[in-house]
Amino acid sequence: MRLERRPYVPLAYAIxxxxxxxxxxxxxxxxxxxxxxxxxxxxxxxxxxxxLGSRLAVTxxxxxxxxxxxxxxxxAVAFRARLWNIGAEGQLYxxxxxxxxxxxxFVSTLPPLLGIPLLMLLGMAAGxxxxxxxxxxxxxxxxxxxxxxxxxxxxxxxxxxLMVEGPLKDPMAFGWPASVPVASDLRLxxxxxxxxxxxxxxVAVGAALLVWLANxxxxxxxxxxxxxxxxxAAAFAGVSLPRTLLGTATLSGGLAGLAGAIEVLGSTGYxxxxxxxxxxxxxxxxxxxxxxxxxxxxxxxxxxATIFVGADAMSRATEVPSFIADVIMSLSLLxxxxxxxxxxxxxxx
Amino acid sequence: xxxxxxxxxxxxxxxxxLRIATPLIFGTLGALLCERAGVxxxxxxxxxxxGAMIGWLAVYQGADLWTGLLAAGLAGALFGLLHAWLTVPLGLSQHVSGLxxxxxxxxxxxxxxxxxxxxxxxxxxxxxxRPLPIPGLSTIPFLGEVLFxxxxxxxxxLATVAVLSYVLARTPLGLAIRMTGENPHAVxxxxxxxIRLRTGAVxxxxxxxxxxxxxxxxxxxxSFFPYMVQGRGWICIALVVFSSWRPGKALLxxxxxxxxxxxxxxxxxxxxxxxxxxxxxxxxxxxxxxxVLVSRRARVPEALMAPxxxxxx
Numbered sequence: 110m111r112l113e114r115r116p117y118v119p120l121a122y123a124i125x126x127x128x129x130x131x132x133x134x135x136x137x138x139x140x141x142x143x144x145x146x147x148x149x150x151x152x153x154x155x156x157x158x159x160x161l162g163s164r165l166a167v168t169x170x171x172x173x174x175x176x177x178x179x180x181x182x183x184x185a186v187a188f189r190a191r192l193w194n195i196g197a198e199g200q201l202y203x204x205x206x207x208x209x210x211x212x213x214x215f216v217s218t219l220p221p222l223l224g225i226p227l228l229m230l231l232g233m234a235a236g237x238x239x240x241x242x243x244x245x246x247x248x249x250x251x252x253x254x255x256x257x258x259x260x261x262x263x264x265x266x267x268x269x270x271l272m273v274e275g276p277l278k279d280p281m282a283f284g285w286p287a288s289v290p291v292a293s294d295l296r297l298x299x300x301x302x303x304x305x306x307x308x309x310x311x312v313a314v315g316a317a318l319l320v321w322l323a324n325x326x327x328x329x330x331x332x333x334x335x336x337x338x339x340x341x342a343a344a345f346a347g348v349s350l351p352r353t354l355l356g357t358a359t360l361s362g363g364l365a366g367l368a369g370a371i372e373v374l375g376s377t378g379y380x381x382x383x384x385x386x387x388x389x390x391x392x393x394x395x396x397x398x399x400x401x402x403x404x405x406x407x408x409x410x411x412x413x414a415t416i417f418v419g420a421d422a423m424s425r426a427t428e429v430p431s432f433i434a435d436v437i438m439s440l441s442l443l444x445x446x447x448x449x450x451x452x453x454x455x456x457x458x
Numbered sequence: 459x460x461x462x463x464x465x466x467x468x469x470x471x472x473x474x475x476l477r478i479a480t481p482l483i484f485g486t487l488g489a490l491l492c493e494r495a496g497v498x499x500x501x502x503x504x505x506x507x508x509g510a511m512i513g514w515l516a517v518y519q520g521a522d523l524w525t526g527l528l529a530a531g532l533a534g535a536l537f538g539l540l541h542a543w544l545t546v547p548l549g550l551s552q553h554v555s556g557l558x559x560x561x562x563x564x565x566x567x568x569x570x571x572x573x574x575x576x577x578x579x580x581x582x583x584x585x586x587x588r589p590l591p592i593p594g595l596s597t598i599p600f601l602g603e604v605l606f607x608x609x610x611x612x613x614x615x616l617a618t619v620a621v622l623s624y625v626l627a628r629t630p631l632g633l634a635i636r637m638t639g640e641n642p643h644a645v646x647x648x649x650x651x652x653i654r655l656r657t658g659a660v661x662x663x664x665x666x667x668x669x670x671x672x673x674x675x676x677x678x679x680x681s682f683f684p685y686m687v688q689g690r691g692w693i694c695i696a697l698v699v700f701s702s703w704r705p706g707k708a709l710l711x712x713x714x715x716x717x718x719x720x721x722x723x724x725x726x727x728x729x730x731x732x733x734x735x736x737x738x739x740x741x742x743x744x745x746x747x748x749x750v751l752v753s754r755r756a757r758v759p760e761a762l763m764a765p766x767x768x769x770x771x
Contacts, residue, residue, distance in 0.1 A: 111767070111768070112549075112767075141569060144573075195557065246749075250750050250754050251753045251756070252746075252750055252753040253749070253753070255500065255695075256692060256695050256696050256699075257746050257749065259689070259692045260696070260742040260745055261742070261746075262689075263688070263689045263739075264742050264743060267735040268735070268739065270735045271735040271736065274733070274735075275733060397554060430568075430569055430572030430573060432565055432568040432569040433569055435568070436565045438561065439558060439561035439562035439565050439566075442554070442557075442558040443540075443555070443558040443559070443562060446550050446551065446554055446558065447544070447548070450548055
């Protein structure tokens with residue numbers, strides 16, 4: 110018996126495989142919930158109630174999904190070209206830091222219509238720069254970008270720590286190591302009044318649409334796909350690998366940086382070293398669950414946000430630690446890659 | 459500045475170097491063994507985390523310290539088996555599977571830990587390994603304190619370097635493992651089974667990673683706390699490249715890295731006024747620099763990350 114690649118994958122398989130993967134993950138995690146002495150059904154019930162059970166819960170969940178859409182897009186764009194950007198966490202932090210710095214400083218006096226887009230662009234530029242370094246090292250010296258982007262995550266968070274305890278320290282924060290706040294005029298308006306949901310969600314969904322368009326309708330989209338499928342064939346067909354990968358890195362790092370900018374502008378108003386509970390790493394899972402498709406990214410981000418917000422509520426109501434959300438996320442990733450294999454291959458004797 | 463230089467001559471610094479290097483030695487050897495057989499194992503960060511947790515937990519529940527290390531090794535082997543199954547017979551992306559293992563193993567560690575220890579409680583401590591002076595040798599001035607007054611797992615790490623180095627370079631098994639990483643089809647032609655060799659290497663390598671993680675809780679600290687591995691696994695992956703996939707050079711790399719780490723810790727105290735984050739950043743940046751210096755002429759195992767399917771070229 111061996112696996113043979115299917116000549117074409119029916120759309121139904123592509124849609125069923127993430128659902129099957131998520132179901133498998135929830136079943137496996139259910140065993141761990143039972144180990145905590147709690148009925149899995151009751152726990153998942155609390156989870157759904159906590160994430161979707163009220164207007165407030167839904168807005169919290171969507172606010173959590175916003176950065177996940179962007180980091181998911183960052184991973185999806187990069188993985189499609191087989192650029193292993195595992196550094197979205199660091200890129201997010203750098204984007205957030207630059208946004209807070211400029212939003213308190215030279216951008217703070219600009220009118221919002223000019224200032225907010227400018228801050229987002231600056232955040233994107235910061236994130237992009239942090240990925241362009243490792244990409245250039247791969248192209249120039251053959252340094253594996255997995256390791257360099259992973260290591261830079263630690264450097265970026267330490268750098269944020271350095272800045273918020275030093276030059277960017279907020280003197281009004283009573284010793285709490287937080288950065289100076291962005292000007293209040295530049296904060297993102299609420300999408301729904303009296304909630305924490307801001308218009309960043311629209312920006313994230315808009316970004317997904319733009320990435321979809323870029324993938325499907327531009328030369329860069331075709332070239333980056335070709336570079337991912339087979340770099341040698343792509344080069345033979347006249348695709349410049351350096352140009353394509355640097356372009357991909359700019360977009361991928363930029364999306365992660367934008368996630369940071371939007372967290373600061375929409376959610377907190379300032380930066381701390383605990384701004385992100387692993388949005389960058391979760392983005393990898395979002396992208397894989399989505400099959401790297403932008404529309405799938407939005408759906409997968411909403412799913413993971415439901416798990417994360419729901420798990421917080423569940424751990425308040427039951428004895429189950431909220432780390433169960435991370436377990437469900439990682440199990441979803443592992444079962445997703447098996448499900449994808451089963452969708453794209455068949456067993457032959 | 460003389461203070462900063464004098465630090466380099468103290469025996470306590472060099473003893474600390476060997477101590478700090480130990481988990482890196484285990485981890486790097488483990489990753490090296492996997493890669494020599496052709497499998498990149500990015501599960502290392504999570505496997506070390508789980509090893510640290512389960513090693514601590516076993517001892518905290520009343521087991522012997524060595525049983526704790528053994529439990530960590532077995533747990534590492536199990537995660538290795540999962541990674542091997544996904545990447546070797548199924549041939550899935552080693553990058554994605556490895557990252558998945560890291561996310562799974564670390565989140566499972568934190569989940570199990572939180573089941574036992576409630577948020578806000580101080581982490582429960584265990585009685586860690588004590589230094590085990592080697593009779594006669596430990597009284598040699600300087601060298602005795604540096605080399606022969608370490609905790610037992612450190613000696614074990616050094617012995618593992620010698621054993622792995624011998625097995626890889628001088629035994630038929632080692633030759634078969636190396637060949638699997640270079641050209642699995644040639645292994646098949648010899649009547650050996652590349653799938654089994656790769657699986658075995660990943661399982662054994664992951665066991666070493668687990669032991670390396672357990673060193674953190676049973677020697678270096680006396681408790682477990684979330685996020686304690688702090689990228690050591692990723693540094694091991696960088697050290698494998700730095701070592702050109704050779705156990706002896708891996709030891710050297712781990713020692714160099716640890717020297718830098720031990721020195722920066724002491725400099726933090728000796729040179730006040732410099733933000734401590736700069737010192738903490740340095741090891742990560744140093745790893746990147748090392749990769750830049752060696753990557754261009756690195757002799758990567760030819761079939762690293764290439765899945766092997768029988769009868770397919």
